Amino acid sequence: MSTWKFWKKSPKPKDFVAEFLEKNSEKIPAIRTLDQLEFVVLDTETTGFDVEKDHVLSFGALKIKNRKIRVSESLELYPFSDRSVSSTVAIHGILEKENRVTLEDFSEKLLEFIGNGILVGHHVGYDLEMLLRILKPFGLNRFPNPVLDTMTFAMRLDHGPFADLSQIQKESYSLDSVCERFGIEPDDRHTAGGDAFLTAQLLQKLLVLGEKKGIRTFKELI
């Protein structure tokens, strides 16, 4: 992250950001059981893997409440961008979508959707960084929500809570490999919505597995 941005005075948060922060001011009680938690499983497709240079092409998310994936509460957004998309089109197969939204619309819809849910994704830190790039101009510098990375969650479940994650082969925990191991069919890969859907199914299975290992509450999960 370059320093000038870091020191740049944050703009006054937009109303929808303020509202979002307000929603998140109330913390989730540590003893809340898994069934009662609301997860927002998300994924982004980007032009590349450089948080500085690349940007979000599409965003997909859906909610899990009471352990159920709610298809009705799913969201897919294609934000506008001023950059060329040619470099990643070949990989991700994303073509210019007709109905792209402005970055402000995108941010407002995004924050309204995620609310105070637990943010879940595979290697989700990257997705959140990318999203913050869009959100910063509207006054959001970091997500106040609890975050759960299905990649590290899967590692934890395999290797125990105190495993040195840096010693673990990352390749065998890619979304593809983990899904394969859990018998989740990976179609529609490389669309944000498709990957979010896969990740949600993965989370359902991980939660069951976790519960068997004693993870029953919010505190034990996060």
Added chain:
Amino acid sequence: MNVIVNRVAEFLKHHPPFSFLEKEDLELVARQVEILYLEKGKILFHQGEPAQPHFFVLKDGSIQLVEKTPKGDEIREICEEGDVFGVLALLGKRPYLLTSEVLEDSLVYAIPVEIFEKILKENAQVALYFAAGFASGQVVIRQDLSQGQKARGLFKNLKGDHSLMIFSDQSEVKVSENVLTCPLSTPVQQAAQLMAQEEVSSIVMVDAQGFPKGILTDKDLRVRVLAKGLDLKTSVQDVMTTPVITRKKSDGFSNLYLTMIRHRLHHLILTEDGTDESPVIGLISDHDIFLSMGNSPAVLIHGLMNTLDLGEMRKIRDRAEQMLLYYLDNEVSMDFVSSVMTEINDVIIQQAIRISRKKLQEQYSEMDKIKFCFLSLGSEGREEQLLRTDLDNAILYEDVEEPFKEKAQEYFLQLGTAITEILLACGFDPCPGKIMASNPEWVQPLSQWKSYFSEWILHPTQEALLKVSIFFDYRSIGPHSSLAEELTEHIYQEIRKKKVFLNFLAQNALSNPTPLGFFKGIVVEKSGEHKDQFDLKARAMMPLTDLARLLVLSHEVVGINNTFRRFEYLGTLEPNYSELFTQAGKAYEILMRMRASEGLRKGNSGRYLNPKSLGKLQRQLLKNTFSPITELQEIVQVRFQLDYFSK
């Protein structure tokens, strides 16, 4: 449509009833889906629980529907991918009749009833699809493209929607226009008398203007009046069902029928304008609907009972085959299917007996009093004859004293020949081995039958054992079944005297050709007419029938002839093997289904099938049916000490 909704829709659209939906409706449904992940051992809903606001489609995994009975759990259905279940919530709004247990980690799509109710109202095809499922007593709604169904409903032609087939002509539903009515103050006894007079099963209570206020049915009389011991002078308005649900006649068949299904009505009142504030003009009962389904078992049997015309009988038997096809396509339980087909075959035989006796009555008037019973042997004896494959039958008559002996022999041979001819005319194939009631060898008095069986049991030669496999599965079609019971008693006495007979039988049961080769490939015929085809009968079904027969005989079980019911029963006798027996029974049902489907498709006995024409999954399913065979054979090997037994 976003990717996620699209993905859900993609799955649903391959599975009826969703396949009948227009794109917009499909999206509407897909958008409302909730996805549940259930681990093995979880329960999705319990029997008796109020219906959830969802019904379910199994996306992945395996879930069984179990009925909890005082005698223990009874598995009613095992759901596979694409199966729709928990649908009572949608149609009946009643508590669940079954408990759903997760057998393997499963992904389940929950579909809100609310959204579907609207579709049911607007889409007649979907409505009828559900209605058809319910009419045939299904607890699971299956279809053709799901993996499981593809495997089980082998060889199915995808030629459109069979579910509508049972409604042969919807416009022909008879509506009773003379509805029996009575005033609200009528005493129940008088109402019952009116019903008895008119020979109807319901009576409608009307007010002074003729508007329907309530209805009383046979069942209400039983449950609300007699069982409660109410005074016969009780006024009908105290026991009637009220308010009544009414429709108008012009609503159309599917709507009327669906109304009845939704509200669990046996009788639906039709009024002039469709409300209960208008005069009664008609009544439709589920019996009327039943009769309008040309291919329903009740109608076919009714038809058979009322004709002595061979052409007509043949036609009805042909129609039964259509019904069979419908059942097979719709995964109706094999237990039900074989019971229905057996009932139809039995009625045909009984009619044939009646016709033949009548024909011979004049010539042999004194013979008509001799007791006899007609025995069905082989697959018909086991209540497993779905297609009109070979006839195996015989006649058993009571012993007659000397002066009449010869005459009786002559009479029964003529009778047997006449019956056989009628059955052939109805489309059954003759037995190549001439084991038929037209063969003098198999038309015999009880004493002779006893000595036949004694001989086979005492001297179990290769030939005798072959006979055993056909004759031991006899079943009396009447009229004097007590003779057959006497024979059975005799057989068990003989076996008790010569236990070693069972060892021979066991050895024979193990001598069937194996279904799998050394490299676990399905063994096909090496040469001849059926080169490269798999002999379903000899390699898969016979081993199971032989094993079931052997074990049932060793337990001295009487009266259970059907192979899968034999296994079921053996499971109760030997609880430690109950799972294996259950599997064996299920395997046999699958094989019967495969054979009947193949036979109907090819217009033959369905005995041979080409493994190459099977998909990978179907092949696997077929192979799976072999595993209980091997396990059972091992048990028999040990139990009957065949290793020490002279070969």
